[in-house]
Amino acid sequence: MFMTIDQEYVVATYLVHGHHNFYKKAQEIAVGLTVGTWTDLPKAKKEQMIPHLGKVIEVKVLKHKSDESPKALLLIGYPLVNMNPDIPSILTTVFGKLSMDGQIKLIDLQLPDSLLSKFPGPRFGIDGIRRMIGVHNRPLLMSIFKQCIGLPLHELEKEYQNQVDGQVDLVKDDEIFFRDDYAPALKRIAAFEKYNQQKQENTKKRVLYAVNLTGPVTQLVEQAKQLSNAGASCLLLNVVPYGFDVLHRIAADPDVNIPIIAHPAFTGSFYPSPYYGLSAPLLIGKLMRLSGADIVLFPSPYGSVAMPKKEALELANLLQSTNSIHRPAFPTPSAGIHPGLVPTIIRDFGDNIIINAGGGIHGHPQGTTAGGKAFMDAIQATNSGQTLAQAADNSAELRSAIDKWGAL
Ligand code: 1AE
Numbered sequence: 527m528f529m530t531i532d533q534e535y536v537v538a539t540y541l542v543h544g545h546h547n548f549y550k551k552a553q554e555i556a557v558g559l560t561v562g563t564w565t566d567l568p569k570a571k572k573e574q575m576i577p578h579l580g581k582v583i584e585v586k587v588l589k590h591k592s593d594e595s596p597k598a599l600l601l602i603g604y605p606l607v608n609m610n611p612d613i614p615s616i617l618t619t620v621f622g623k624l625s626m627d628g629q630i631k632l633i634d635l636q637l638p639d640s641l642l643s644k645f646p647g648p649r650f651g652i653d654g655i656r657r658m659i660g661v662h663n664r665p666l667l668m669s670i671f672k673q674c675i676g677l678p679l680h681e682l683e684k685e686y687q688n689q690v691d692g693q694v695d696l697v698k699d700d701e702i703f704f705r706d707d708y709a710p711a712l713k714r715i716a717a718f719e720k721y722n723q724q725k726q727e728n729t730k731k732r733v734l735y736a737v738n739l740t741g742p743v744t745q746l747v748e749q750a751k752q753l754s755n756a757g758a759s760c761l762l763l764n765v766v767p768y769g770f771d772v773l774h775r776i777a778a779d780p781d782v783n784i785p786i787i788a789h790p791a792f793t794g795s796f797y798p799s800p801y802y803g804l805s806a807p808l809l810i811g812k813l814m815r816l817s818g819a820d821i822v823l824f825p826s827p828y829g830s831v832a833m834p835k836k837e838a839l840e841l842a843n844l845l846q847s848t849n850s851i852h853r854p855a856f857p858t859p860s861a862g863i864h865p866g867l868v869p870t871i872i873r874d875f876g877d878n879i880i881i882n883a884g885g886g887i888h889g890h891p892q893g894t895t896a897g898g899k900a901f902m903d904a905i906q907a908t909n910s911g912q913t914l915a916q917a918a919d920n921s922a923e924l925r926s927a928i929d930k931w932g933a934l
């Protein structure tokens with residue numbers, strides 16, 4: 527769809543609605559977001575500005591129905607010399623003021639390799655996380671703490687054990703767990719990692735616990751180092767509220783030697799409109815991986831907070847695809863996931879994913895541990911070519927889950 531990237535430019539693709547002269551609009555963007563004005567400049571100033579001037583690469587007018595407004599894709603190149611190698615300067619250059627200029631949506635960004643290589647990308651990625659956990663031949667299973675706030679450590683510890691006993695591979699804090707006064711992060715890490723070690727002796731599988739990273743942004747890198755030094759096995763970050771650059775700096779820090787899970791909190795403020803904001807594949811796929819997320823959550827096409835399937839698949843592909851610069855990150859389709867959805871998720875996204883559930887584990891009729899087991903039985907069955915109905919004949923936990931939530 528897109529032309530080959532020019533080494534000297536960041537190329538932004540926009541979807542624009544409602545203009546009568548898309549070529550003029552493209553030219554205004556290319557000049558307006560780089561050197562400001564062109565035709566009025568004296569000759570000497572023009573020469574000085576040439577390296578900084580944006581250029582229109584392509585204008586593709588799209589077909590539209592008679593009752594719709596005209597639309598087009600505009601591809602604009604922005605000189606690398608105008609930006610720093612960080613997401614804030616790139617986003618402000620290509621979509622700062624422009625994001626407020628009528629019906630325009632940023633669909634994609636193509637960065638040349640020279641710029642891509644200045645971003646950390648995932649430190650562990652899919653292979654690194656599989657090696658840490660010791661599971662290579664099936665999707666991983668992650669459980670979300672669904673009740674955290676206000677609970678004392680001993681109750682969370684019990685809840686943690688219930689999840690791990692259900693055979694899950696990872697357990698993550700809920701993203702809203704900020705006020706952990708009764709069970710501070712360092713104490714949770716100590717208690718949960720101790721249980722992980724006990725379990726590992728029997729199962730030979732390591733479970734990762736993702737602790738929610740919170741606090742003032744100026745302290746988050748230090749905080750991440752402290753949690754990592756204290757034995758945390760994984761970090762959870764609400765990337766968009768804190769900022770992509772926070773993820774970048776944590777992922778790039780050699781002292782934070784643990785994987786990072788990116789939560790998509792707040793991204794719904796940007797991607798759902800066809801007219802405004804950023805596309806979900808760019809925001810939750812490309813930018814998260816670039817900035818250093820090893821695991822990226824996003825709404826699946828089937829659950830309670832659904833994302834259109836085409837976008838979810840494109841997003842997952844941007845995380846998983848191999849390139850010579852950054853490791854692949856784990857796609858984690860989430861929200862409203864229950865065991866009956868497992869075959870569909872694996873059919874659509876493949877098995878290099880993490881299946882992630884909160885309510886679909888804790889809401890199991892026989893409790894959290896049975897909830898985890900029902901998922902794992904569904905995963906194992908799908909992986910070995912069995913239907914859920916066949917597997918449920920040998921798994922009371924899976925049978926109960928299907929009776930409660932059905933199967934897609
Ligand atoms: C897309 C984010 C999903 C999430 O954060 C979450 O907590 C899901 O919970 P359940 O599985 O829908 O209960």
